[in-house]
Amino acid sequence: MAEAHQAVAFQFAITDEGISLHFDREAVKSALRSYFRGHGKKILRLRAAIYSGVFPASPVSLVVILALVTGLWLAGYDLSLGVFPALLSLARWIGYSGTYLTIIFLLSYSIFLWTLFSYLQQFTLKLLLMYKGFMFEPRGKPSLVTQLWFKSVQIVTGRQRPQLYSYQRSLPRLPVPRLKDTCRRYLQSARALLNDDEYREMEGLVKDFQEGPGKKMNAYLYLKSWWANNYVTDWWEQYVYLHGRSSIMINSNYYACDNSGFSLTSLPAARAGLICHIQARLKDKIETERLAPLVSNGIPLCSAQFERTFGTTRIPGIEADKLVHRPGAASNHVVVYKSGRWYCISLYHKKKLLTPVDLEWTMEQIMEDSDAELRPGEEHLAALTAADRKSWAEMREKYFMTGVNRTSMEILEKAAFMIMFDDLEPSLYVENGDNTALTQYCKSLFHGNGYTRWFDKSVSVIIYKNGKLGINAEHCWADAPIVGYNLEHSCTLEHTIGYRGDGHNKGEVQYSVKPRRLEWDLPPEAVSRIEVELATAQASIANLDLYVLHHDMFGKGVIKRMGISPDGFIQMALQLAYYKDTGGSFCLTYEASMTMLFLEGRTETVRPVTVESTTFIRAMCNPDSDDKERKQLLQKAVDKHSLLYKLAMAGKGMDRHLFCLYVISKYLKIESPFLAKVLGEPWRLSTSQTPAQQTGKLDYNNNPELISPGGGFGPVTEKGYGVSYIIQGDYHIYFHVSSFKSALNTDSARFANLIKESMSDMRELFLDSLQK
Structure with missing residues (x-):
């Protein structure tokens, strides 16, 4: 109907009195909306590129400079130092004259000065951001130099609202240490x-x-x-x-969890529809730079990792893989896996983003199609992404580069992200200290059953039968803060939008866009190879020992009352747990810190095992040491750890x-x-803290049902532990402990309980001060 309405938007007739023109205002508005829907993103991207290219300068400053240059010119002052008069004389000599030449010269010169001014601002901001002294000062007690520095940063950046990549030109480069x-x-x-x-x-x-x-x-x-x-x-x-040539399942990929409390809906199709809509909006915000940049305590962080959130796939290679990113319209669809079948869903209809209820309708069509005939090899196809990379590359080249297999593979690899429906009904609720259900949920997110996760995709959203969800992420394109931000942003917006009382999405279906079933034509030898890789993947899954601990005896609030850094306290507890677990030994320990204060920064390693930390651990296990000595040694160990962490970030x-x-x-x-x-x-103990509350929109102390248990990763060595932890509010800490069952010296549940015991032992040192 819209096309017909636009067709009669303009009507004209030639009469004796001339041409009669009539137009329908609403029809014209409708036509203009259609035009801008089609070209709006291009305009927004161009605007964003210009805006970020000159930030912290602004279009307003261009107007000011133009007015100043023009005013001075009219007043008889030549800011061009003789260039204007010379050019005007040359133009008259050639035969051109008129005021329009003066206007062109004034405008061009103003733009030149504005560009020069913007580069000067960017360079000044870059010089200011090289200062890292604020990191080494007591929290809440900045020096006069730091106060002046921070004020200078505010003056240079002005009151503009920066876009996603606005600070990129001003971020300093990571320095090479001496x-x-x-x-x-x-x-x-x-x-x-x-x-x-x-x-x-x-x-x-x-x-x-x-x-x-x-x-x-x-x-x-x-x-x-x-x-x-x-x-x-x-x-x-x-x-x-x-x-890396080994499987990326468990060894590289990681997972992120849903909120641990109630769900707004228990209908998987409804939640998939809304999450798809939110993810598509986030994709659009990233590509048009309308997302706010990451900032920590008023200091900008690098936002480069956001760029490859959507439309990114790791392509296997014989010697090395490739990371392929397809932005814009090339990735305006998602691929959905349900009951062994693969589908393609467009996120747009006639260049308009589908509503949550539209996408829910499409998801329901997939649910109803779950009894359709399975093609040979289709159900277990994703097991190939769990294989070693060389084997997967050979299989892809041999069986997926021709015919319908190539077409389906291209659709899958170009997708913005994946939706994987899972028939499990997990629970994240921990009752009476029983972490079994939470652990099983996290194991499912991490690897599924070996064929229900497409491990090559940047982001795979797992939707469970009871409406719970989570994310499995490929690691190369970005680190956990970006995926954590994505999930936190999505769940926050989901609570803002909400559902109907019956759990379905709000509104009425406008566009009934049917999903497209992907076709596969695999020969018997390919199907056999898939089954072999599936068996290998499931053997790896069986060997993984994952245990998730919800620690709610005390949290960040109590640790801060001790006067100790929460991260430093937890790292010392991990060291104490390892010392107990191994019967009195230390190991090379890895803690990830971020370097996003620098352009394209990712991570750096902090080594928590120091002379100070080992002295404290031995004192904790020495019955001849008293609590006063242990407290002093703990403070020294944490101070040294905090210094190393700050040096890494700097x-x-x-x-x-x-x-x-x-x-x-x-x-x-x-x-x-x-x-x-x-x-x-070898890093026998690999640790990382998952950042929380990055969007600044969640209050976990007053809304504990919105708390996410964070996420986890696998051990980096055969005989070691991987420990991911997240500090949620003042009362909750989650530990995700991983190891391999084949390593007879490790046990994830044992180690998690030793962490809990060690934290309790360290808290006992401060009982007197905590009871005051």
């Missing part, structure tokens, strides 16, 4: 784990490297840092992720620097015993 500083910090970290003889040997290796090939390698790294946006990130993605970490030096050594074909030893050390 070689001697990295070597010194490494020896400090190694001292706690080595005996005297081992330490003296390591000192010799460090000295030989620092005075030998290290200087040349670091010089090459400095050269790279001058032209690369970030001297670490591209190599980190390539060699840590894309060159670009003064050592592990990414050592990693890049190792890459350089391979390029230059220089053998370094020191680098080989450092990069070959």
